[in-house]
Structures are given as structure tokens and as C-alpha cells.
Amino acid sequence: MLVDDYLTQKQATLMQMKKGKLEKKDFLQEAAQHIRQYYDMSEKAQRKLLKAFEQYIFGYSRLSPLIDDSMISDIRVVGYDNIRVKREGKRMDSGISFGSEKEYRQFIDYVATKNQVNISNLNAIQRFTDTESHPDFILRFTLSMPLVNTYNEPYLCIRKVPKKFPQVKELIQKNMLSQELAELLITRFRQGSTLICGGNSSGKTTLLNALKETLPDNMAILVTQQADELTTRFHPDMMFLHSLPGSGESSVSYDLKHISIAGLTMDVDFFIIGEVKGAEALYLLNAAYTGQLCAATIHAPSADKAPDKLVDYAMYESRYSRDELMKMMDCFQTLVFMEHYRVKEIFACHGWNREKRELEYERIF
Numbered sequence: 001m002l003v004d005d006y007l008t009q010k011q012a013t014l015m016q017m018k019k020g021k022l023e024k025k026d027f028l029q030e031a032a033q034h035i036r037q038y039y040d041m042s043e044k045a046q047r048k049l050l051k052a053f054e055q056y057i058f059g060y061s062r063l064s065p066l067i068d069d070s071m072i073s074d075i076r077v078v079g080y081d082n083i084r085v086k087r088e089g090k091r092m093d094s095g096i097s098f099g100s101e102k103e104y105r106q107f108i109d110y111v112a113t114k115n116q117v118n119i120s121n122l123n124a125i126q127r128f129t130d131t132e133s134h135p136d137f138i139l140r141f142t143l144s145m146p147l148v149n150t151y152n153e154p155y156l157c158i159r160k161v162p163k164k165f166p167q168v169k170e171l172i173q174k175n176m177l178s179q180e181l182a183e184l185l186i187t188r189f190r191q192g193s194t195l196i197c198g199g200n201s202s203g204k205t206t207l208l209n210a211l212k213e214t215l216p217d218n219m220a221i222l223v224t225q226q227a228d229e230l231t232t233r234f235h236p237d238m239m240f241l242h243s244l245p246g247s248g249e250s251s252v253s254y255d256l257k258h259i260s261i262a263g264l265t266m267d268v269d270f271f272i273i274g275e276v277k278g279a280e281a282l283y284l285l286n287a288a289y290t291g292q293l294c295a296a297t298i299h300a301p302s303a304d305k306a307p308d309k310l311v312d313y314a315m316y317e318s319r320y321s322r323d324e325l326m327k328m329m330d331c332f333q334t335l336v337f338m339e340h341y342r343v344k345e346i347f348a349c350h351g352w353n354r355e356k357r358e359l360e361y362e363r364i365f
Helices: 002-007 011-018 024-038 043-058 061-068 101-114 168-173 179-191 204-212 256-263 280-289 303-314 322-331
Strands: 072-079 082-087 090-093 125-130 137-144 155-162 193-198 221-225 238-242 270-273 293-299 332-339 342-353 358-363
Touching (some): 002 011, 002 024, 002 043, 002 101, 011 024, 011 101, 024 043, 061 082, 061 101, 061 155, 101 137, 168 179, 168 204, 179 193, 179 204, 179 332, 179 342, 193 204, 193 303, 204 270, 204 332, 270 280, 280 293, 280 303, 280 322, 303 332, 303 342, 322 332, 322 342
Parallel strands (some): 221 238, 221 270, 270 293
Antiparallel strands (some): 072 082, 125 137, 137 155, 332 342, 342 358
């Protein structure tokens, strides 16, 4: 009932707090006053209610323990009583559920309000990021509403991205790669463009995040990405741009293609695209082919298949032939394939073979 009050008659207060115009202490004092005025219960019950409300508003209610758990990387709410997690790479039941469909739907409404997201019929599928709520994780949400779901409940997926992402030495300790392999990748990362590929949750972004932190301070770096997964812990000259999807009510949108074009007009020494998914591939290729150091991640089943995937995306908007684009791919001198959070393959590109009309690679790991 208290949450419902703040999602309806007191939504303006909730939005003031979200925008930083009302401090947490003042917000909770006002909530305590609201409880005393409208809820007939003992002081002990009032304190318990306020504490639960605080966790709901400043955390994510029943999901908060899962978000706090550093061993959990992904949370999937399939139904109000079916919440799944990925713990250290293994999918399992969370042991947590919402009390009812009504409570779960109320929670979804709150998540949308908290993140200033519209979930009307014109916006039945939403992707958004919360960088502020948790001290340790960036939360990347994908939410689909019953309008597009087969079953009559929302689906909510949360990817947790560590703010203090592991550095290369920590990845060595976690057996992602050896010390010798790390030194090889760091050297090649500074000398030529790099493409890191693999499946979902394979460690692509984790490796790219760590490698970019090894770049010297006198390099200007630009990162473009769809979600705020790549950040920096130490580098003094690193800029970050993210895409802005348009909504049903707004024509304002900036996709990776637009921000990549803008990025190429900036004075940068190293250009990074968090994950290539579309026409931005052409601008990444053009940048790398002119000698700009570049790096990106992409979904691909193996290292030697990654160039084909990048070229497929580039052809969405290109007048170049496939052979011309594949020839341009020889500027990506290092191809890395990730699987189960480990470096599985590394290929070095030795250029375009005109007779065979294909790129020549050497597997160096």
C-alpha cells in the first residue's frame, strides 16, 4: 500500500528524490510522517515498514540480495514465482520469489519509474541502465511487457557489470589467461587494432575493459557503447558516449552509428566500440583502415569467423563489395575468441591474399 501511494499520489516526491532535488534523509523523514498519518500500527511496525520501504526505494526490493551477491552475474525474472540467476556461470533457481502477480507488476512499475522509463504499449520492450543505485555494480535491464510476451507477465533480465572491473593481473589470477598470454595481448593491443569475439557472457567485455586500462596516459581514448559497461578506473584521458534509443513518444535517438561518426571527428588516438551490432561496423572499419588504433567486441563462434560477422554488419550501409570490406579487415591484426570466461584462441592476421581472395591468419594461441 505504501509503495502504491508513492507510485500514484506521491509520485512527484519520488521523482524529486530520483533527480537529486530531495535528499535521502529528507525523503525517508517524509515517508515516516506519511506512515504515522495514514497507517494505524504500532511504532515497531512503523519502523519495520519504513525499513522495508527504504530497501524497496533505494534498492530493488526482493531482488536486492541477488544484486548484492558478487557471485551472481545475471538475474532473470521469468514469472513472479520463478526467478533464475547465473552464479559463477551456472544457471539455477534463486530461492526468492514475489508474493503475487500483483506485487511483481507493482515492482515492474516502480522499476520503470525509478529509471524514468516509459512502459506504455508504444514502449513494450525497453533496455536501460542504472549506474547509481548500487555501489559495486552497473545494472543493465532488459524489460519486455505482456503486450509482446506469450504469457501475461513481464519478463525482466538484469545484467550486473562490476564498477570495479578486474584488471589484467586479476584476470590472470582467475585463470582467464596466463601471464605470458597477457603480456602478448597487451603488446599487440597497443600495436594494431583488436577484435574480441565470443558468445553471451563469455568474458569479451571483461577482457576489453582490462586491456584498455593498460593503454598509456598520453593516449586519448574514445569509447562508444550501447550500454554503460565499459568504464575506467585509472585512465585520465578517456571519453565515453552511449547510444540513446528513441521511444514511441519521442523521435530523439542516437544509435551507435551516429555516435561513432561523431567520435571519428574527435582528436583521439584509440577508438573503441563496446559491442558491434549494426551499421557502426562500417565506421569502425574505415577508422581502422586509415591507421586509427581500434578495438571492439562482437558475437562470433570462433576467432576466424569474427571478420565475416563484422563485414556482414558493415554491408548494411556500405557501397563496398564484400571482398573490399574483407580486404579492409586486415587492419585488425589480432582476433581473440572468448569462451566460458577464458581466452580460447588468438589469431594474428597476415593480410589479404589476392589470389585466394581471403584473409590469411596464423593461430598464435
